[in-house]
Amino acid sequence: MKANERRRKGKIDQLLDDCEVRNRLVSRGACGIKDRKLAEALVGSREEQQAILQDVTRTRTDSPVFGDEKARQWLQRSVSLYCRERGLRYSQGLTHLAAPWALITDPPCLDGFSYRCFRSFVDRFAPNIFSTAQEEAGGGTTLVVLEAHLVLLEQLLRFHDPALAAHMDKCFVSPAAYATPWFVTLFASQTPAPALLHLWRLMLEYGDPVLHQFLSLAWLVSNRLVLMETPPDDMPATVSGLRLRSAGVVDDVFRAAVALRESTPRLFCDVLRRACFAEDQEGDGGGSCEGRGAPAGGEQQSGPPAGGPAAEPRVSLLQGLRAEGVLSVDADQVAEILLAGPSSTAAPGTTTTTAAAAPTSPATGDDGWRSGSGRIGGRFVLVDCRPPAPGGEGPAGGGMRAGGEAAGDGRVMWRRIRPAESFGREAAAVAEVLREVGAGGDALHAAATAEAALPPSRQLRLRRQPPSSGSRARRLARA
Amino acid sequence: MVRVVDQMSASCMAGCSYSSSGDRVYTLKFVLVGSRGVGKTRLASLFHRKKSGCPSAAVGMQFGTRTLRYSDSLSVRAQIWDTAGTFAFKSVKDAFFGGTVGVMLVYDISKRSTFDDLARWLSLVRENSHKSVALILVGNKSDMSTTQREVSMVEGMRFARKHGMDFVETSALRGLHVEEACRQLIMSVARYLPQDKCVWSKKKVRSSHD
Numbered sequence: 298m299k300a301n302e303r304r305r306k307g308k309i310d311q312l313l314d315d316c317e318v319r320n321r322l323v324s325r326g327a328c329g330i331k332d333r334k335l336a337e338a339l340v341g342s343r344e345e346q347q348a349i350l351q352d353v354t355r356t357r358t359d360s361p362v363f364g365d366e367k368a369r370q371w372l373q374r375s376v377s378l379y380c381r382e383r384g385l386r387y388s389q390g391l392t393h394l395a396a397p398w399a400l401i402t403d404p405p406c407l408d409g410f411s412y413r414c415f416r417s418f419v420d421r422f423a424p425n426i427f428s429t430a431q432e433e434a435g436g437g438t439t440l441v442v443l444e445a446h447l448v449l450l451e452q453l454l455r456f457h458d459p460a461l462a463a464h465m466d467k468c469f470v471s472p473a474a475y476a477t478p479w480f481v482t483l484f485a486s487q488t489p490a491p492a493l494l495h496l497w498r499l500m501l502e503y504g505d506p507v508l509h510q511f512l513s514l515a516w517l518v519s520n521r522l523v524l525m526e527t528p529p530d531d532m533p534a535t536v537s538g539l540r541l542r543s544a545g546v547v548d549d550v551f552r553a554a555v556a557l558r559e560s561t562p563r564l565f566c567d568v569l570r571r572a573c574f575a576e577d578q579e580g581d582g583g584g585s586c587e588g589r590g591a592p593a594g595g596e597q598q599s600g601p602p603a604g605g606p607a608a609e610p611r612v613s614l615l616q617g618l619r620a621e622g623v624l625s626v627d628a629d630q631v632a633e634i635l636l637a638g639p640s641s642t643a644a645p646g647t648t649t650t651t652a653a654a655a656p657t658s659p660a661t662g663d664d665g666w667r668s669g670s671g672r673i674g675g676r677f678v679l680v681d682c683r684p685p686a687p688g689g690e691g692p693a694g695g696g697m698r699a700g701g702e703a704a705g706d707g708r709v710m711w712r713r714i715r716p717a718e719s720f721g722r723e724a725a726a727v728a729e730v731l732r733e734v735g736a737g738g739d740a741l742h743a744a745a746t747a748e749a750a751l752p753p754s755r756q757l758r759l760r761r762q763p764p765s766s767g768s769r770a771r772r773l774a775r776a
Numbered sequence: 777m778v779r780v781v782d783q784m785s786a787s788c789m790a791g792c793s794y795s796s797s798g799d800r801v802y803t804l805k806f807v808l809v810g811s812r813g814v815g816k817t818r819l820a821s822l823f824h825r826k827k828s829g830c831p832s833a834a835v836g837m838q839f840g841t842r843t844l845r846y847s848d849s850l851s852v853r854a855q856i857w858d859t860a861g862t863f864a865f866k867s868v869k870d871a872f873f874g875g876t877v878g879v880m881l882v883y884d885i886s887k888r889s890t891f892d893d894l895a896r897w898l899s900l901v902r903e904n905s906h907k908s909v910a911l912i913l914v915g916n917k918s919d920m921s922t923t924q925r926e927v928s929m930v931e932g933m934r935f936a937r938k939h940g941m942d943f944v945e946t947s948a949l950r951g952l953h954v955e956e957a958c959r960q961l962i963m964s965v966a967r968y969l970p971q972d973k974c975v976w977s978k979k980k981v982r983s984s985h986d
Contacts, residue, residue: 351813389812389860390835444867473871477836486835530803530853534839 335374335409345387349376356392360490362405363396371407372396379416385427388440390481394419397497400490418497422506423483424574445572446480446510447472453514453565457557461521468532475537479513488541495544499551506574507566508554515553516541801843802969803853805875806961809897810882811890812860815916818948819882820858823958835860837872844959846966854962873904878911878961885915885945888926891935898939911941912961919947 353373357363363372375395380387398411398418405411425442450472455462465471478486483500485493500508517524520539527535541547558566808816817838824840838858845851859872879901883890894913901909913936915927929945936943942964944957 348812393835447867469874471867471871473867474837477868481835530855531841533837533855533857534841537837537839 335371335378335412345380346373346377349373349387349392352389352392357396357400357490360396360400362399365405367407368399368405371399371405371411375412375415378412379419382416383427386429388427388481390478390486391427393478393482393485394423397485397490397493401494418501422500422509423480424506426481426573442573443477443480447476449510449565449569449572450476450513453510453561454517456561456565457514458518458521461518461524464525465532465536468527468529470532470536474533475539476513479516480509483509484512484541492541492544492547496541496547496551499547503551503555507569508558510569510573511554511558511561512550515550515557518557519550519553801851801853802966803841803855804877804962804965805855805857806878806880806958807857807859807872807876808880808882809859809901810914810916811884811887811893811897814882814884814887814890815948816858816882819880819914819916819946819954819957820856822948822951822954823854824856844962844966846963846969850966850969852962852966852969854958856958869900869904873901876905876909877965879905879909880912880914880957880961881941882914882916883927883932884917885927885929885932886917886920886924891927891931894935910961910964911939912957912964913939913941913943914957915943915945916948918945918952919950 350373353369353376356372362368372392372395375398376387376391379385379391379395395412395415398415399405399407401411401414426446427440428442429440451462454465454472478484484496488496496512500506500512516539517536520536523539524532524536541550808820810816820838820840824842836859839855840858841853841855843851843853857872857876859868881894881897881901883894885891898911901911913932915929915932932945933943942960944953944960946953946957948954
């Protein structure tokens with residue numbers, strides 16, 4: 298029995314592949330809850346138990362399995378055990394995440410095995426989504442990771458489909474209004490079971506949790522025809538009513554998601570990983586669990602985040618995200634966090650010297666900037682090409698252009714430049730980006746030249762913004 | 777929904793969201809708030825007449841719309857936003873309360889704690905929505921027997937009066953007074969709409985409701 302258990306544990310990742318086999322081979326009656334841990338799971342506070350129970354009765358009501366008392370009990374126990382093991386307070390959505398695991402075998406398998414599947418799946422694909430952080434000002438708590446997901450989704454949409462993003466903006470529908478269930482339940486709350494299991498299987502095969510963000514994006518974009526036709530009044534209902542109905546749709550969306558992922562700057566994935574999938578500092582008292590591995594898929598997380606800056610708490614990263622947008626805000630901070638990872642070739646010694654050297658020449662902004670950029674292994678340039686004041690002249694002005702073409706509005710461009718490249722090349726890259734945007738037919742800023750477009754502080758944030766940004770910008774453009 | 781709070785607040789009573797689609801159809805946004813499990817989702821689904829078996833637990837937000845005729849020349853398209861019992865963070869609050877003209881505060885008469893939470897919900901509403909937003913207090917589950925009742929009707933009325941709200945007891949299970957509660961809320965906003973002519977015609981919004 299024990300050996301059998303262990304063997305199964307090892308296979309959790311391929312679980313969904315196995316489940317068909319299991320279906321055929323394993324003929325077991327719907328067993329009671331044998332697992333010891335599960336059996337004694339119901340010890341949380343009474344209120345919490347009530348809340349869980351309330352949601353359990355409202356989960357997967359379409360499935361006959363959960364008409365059965367035993368299945369509901371299993372669900373309740375699994376969820377409360379998970380909360381206890383991870384030191385979480387129950388929040389809505391967990392029941393939706395757990396329920397499908399009872400459906401993977403034909404006589405529902407309601408024991409510790411399904412529970413462990415559920416646990417390792419959530420740990421892997423939505424690891425911190427329920428973890429909270431103290432709100433800085435108010436007393437309440439916030440779901441930091443969820444918020445980061447939502448902010449990043451918005452960014453991603455701006456990047457890949459500016460026209461759709463502009464349309465959504467025009468309708469005043471933000472991802473907070475519709476995408477929450479996508480992230481909190483990994484699509485489970487709204488998707489019929491066959492399609493959902495197919496989707497989860499694909500996710501398991503792909504292995505990298507980051508993909509989920511792109512699935513959400515792909516799902517949105519694949520509905521763009523519908524969404525673009527939708528008048529603003531109906532937008533909230535339409536967009537939240539989107540349903541992944543069949544496995545065929547799932548296949549399409551998944552393929553699109555992979556393609557989108559590949560066409561997204563790596564930088565984005567790094568930010569995403571840091572913000573959403575990195576180990577949590579505060580939560581997770583319970584700690585070790587067999588499923589909580591490093592994200593598979595050969596991503597170059599490059600070992601443990603070396604050094605101080607990489608251990609930046611998620612909250613402060615989020616504050617940056619919240620303030621304006623991922624990459625336009627705290628390029629400084631993001632740069633340090635990100636680039637400390639893969640290519641932190643700069644030795645600590647040089648770090649200190651350059652850092653010390655920078656303030657000595659405050660008059661010449663360029664020097665400070667340059668030496669500053671030498672501090673980290675790579676340099677990158679962030680160009681936020683959004684119109685300066687989108688709210689300024691009403692929805693039609695800053696938004697989509699008349700022809701509906703995907704103009705540069707709302708597009709955030711990211712360029713990363715290899716350390717070997719010189720200052721001049723970097724400047725040329727900036728100019729080139731801006732020219733591209735200008736040529737895109739966007740009346741970005743009255744004059745389409747890089748020279749005019751550069752100075753306003755919003756549009757170009759380089760790693761270290763010297764005080765005299767205007768003069769540097771002009772030099773940049775000339776270079 | 778076209779939110780024109782800033783432009784409109786000068787000319788109309790509530791700094792509310794208007795979208796005039798068609799000649800005299802105003803889209804107004806209403807939200808339901810209240811503790812977990814008081815029956816918000818069911819109330820909403822009764823009102824916008826969706827088929828509802830047992831609604832599944834709401835994660836995130838849910839929406840429904842229904843058009844009501846106010847007068848010969850004017851209809852109101854009520855858009856009802858329903859949310860899970862918790863607000864995770866600010867941007868959710870913004871999305872939820874932005875442009876709201878009416879709020880339905882719901883509690884469960886058979887659960888004291890949901891009534892006690894009302895003050896908190898009310899302050900949340902006050903913080904996040906316009907000051908002249910219309911409010912109605914709804915004591916749900918009035919089908920419960922008197923022995924199960926934990927909050928008396930008088931208490932509900934008192935609370936409502938204290939905060940200048942209307943008050944209704946409903947039973948979402950049986951469908952009692954749900955319609956009235958919603959109509960009352962909607963009409964209390966609708967009477968402030970300009971009757972004679974449509975001031976804000978749809979120029980930019982593409983027609984789809986004619």
